[in-house]
Each structure stands twice: as structure tokens, then as C-alpha cells.
Amino acid sequence: SYVLTQPPSVSVAPGKTARITCGGNNIGSKSVHWYQQKPGQAPVLVISYGFDRPSGIPERFSGSNSGNTATLTISRVEAGDEADYYCQVWDSSSDHWVFGGGTKLTVL
């Protein structure tokens, strides 16, 4: 089965740039989606198809995807960005959705 690997945690100072990676075999050939989940809340889509931002998501959120790594980049990080972030792909070989293990973003 397809596996997505994320770092458990990323820490960044306010105003700096956070990069959260999502590793998978040839993930660059897949559509990657990213979700933000704050404590006690349901997940929220922040990036679809690797780099598209839904309406209402700040331009500070961006994504890229190439080779074996997809990356969610958050520029000018704010305290309100502190959350868990999950990557997701559809594995067409098994007809399963797959989530990464999640990355806890801490704003120092």
C-alpha cells in the first residue's frame, strides 16, 4: 500500500517561513492535498492539487510537488498557523485515500 511520510513536528519563529514535507514514492505524479487541523476542530483544506489555494486561504500558503516529495510552505508564519497539517493522495492502485501521519507546526 502507498505510504506518505511527514515529519512529526516543525518549529518556526513568527514571521519566518515553515516548510512541511510529505514523502512518497513518485509522489510528483500524484495530486496532493493538504489539510490544516487546529485542536478540537475538523480539518480544513488549505491546498489542493499540490498548489491550488481554496477561497479564503491566505496567499501565505503555497505548495509544490516533484519527485518523491511534496511540500507545503507557509510564509510569514503567524501564531494562528499553529496546527497539525496532513497531506493526502488518492492511491489509484488500491482505490484508497491515504493520509500522511501529520506534522505539528509550532510557532515559537
Place this chain on the structure above:
Amino acid sequence: EVQLLESGGGLVQPGGSLRLSCAASGFSFRSYAMNWVRQAPGKGLEWVSVISGHGDNTYYADSVKGRFTISRDNSKNTLFLQMNGLRAEDTAVYYCAKSYNVVAEYFDYWGQGTLVTVSS
């Protein structure tokens, strides 16, 4: 405004059954695939199942296949998850989530979840 409201969670003994419901509003329910995703306490997201708009295609995570059944009633704008043979490891908050379009599209709306606890 899209709204998804889960219900049916609760405490159940190992081996027991539970049926979750997700009442949808604010969109043409029959036109979209729908999903169940769960999250065990303190853990990450785990996809459980997806059903196509007309209900003719269903897919399950290996961890629940043969025990859980996803279904929908498009006349009542409601999604269901029948859970049988429940195990302690099924304890989680269960979210319903709307697909952007078809089965393999991202989840654009989520409900607030319903807690299922499997314990004796």
C-alpha cells in the same frame, strides 16, 4: 452554506454495532461522493470509506473492510456508516467529509465529528 452534521456516536462494547449518520445540507447531495474519516484520540487522520454520488461505487480501508458498510439515502440527503464487529482500535472521532466532485477528489467540507468509544 454547506453543512454536515454527524450523529450516532457513543459507547459500545467490543463486538457490538453502531450506525453513524451524516445529515447534509446546502448542496446537491446526490451529485457528490462522500467519505468517512476517523481520528483516534491523539492520533492522525485515517480514511475509512468513500461512496460515489449514486451509491454504486464504494471503497473501504483495509482496517474496516468486511466490518463496516457505507451507504447513502439521496432522498434524505443522509450518509451512513454501519459499523459491526467493533474493536477497541475503532475508538475515534468519525468525520463525514464531502468530496469536491467524484470519489478521487479532495475533501472540501467536513463535519464536526461524532465520537465512538469501544470499551467494556
